[in-house]
Amino acid sequence: MQNSGMDVLYTIGHGRHPFDFFLKLVRQHEIEFLCDVRSVARSRWPQFNGGVLRELLAENGIGYEHLPETGGKTKPDPADLARGVDRIIEIASD
Numbered sequence: 001m002q003n004s005g006m007d008v009l010y011t012i013g014h015g016r017h018p019f020d021f022f023l024k025l026v027r028q029h030e031i032e033f034l035c036d037v038r039s040v041a042r043s044r045w046p047q048f049n050g051g052v053l054r055e056l057l058a059e060n061g062i063g064y065e066h067l068p069e070t071g072g073k074t075k076p077d078p079a080d081l082a083r084g085v086d087r088i089i090e091i092a093s094d
Contacts, residue, residue, distance in 0.1 A: 007092040019047040019056055026062060033063035035088050039072030065091065 010029055014022055026034065034057060041050025054064040069076060070084035
């Protein structure tokens with residue numbers, strides 16, 4: 001995606017969507033890499049469990065990294081949060 005030289009970061013939740021719908025949203029915005037910021041990469045919908053999600057995204061040419069240090073539903077340690085945010089920025093600039 002072309003922009004004015006700035007990295008663009010999107011946020012997305014999976015809700016109860018089937019994976020195909022989720023993938024369509026990701027592709028619609030030309031997302032190439034997904035950072036999972038949940039403290040635990042688990043979901044009651046199996047397609048969104050970390051390992052399964054990683055595989056499904058990889059099959060569709062999209063990168064995945066779980067960054068639990070960003071906190072998700074827990075309050076992260078400030079140093080851990082800073083490391084997680086730095087990693088997101090590093091991935092976005094690549």
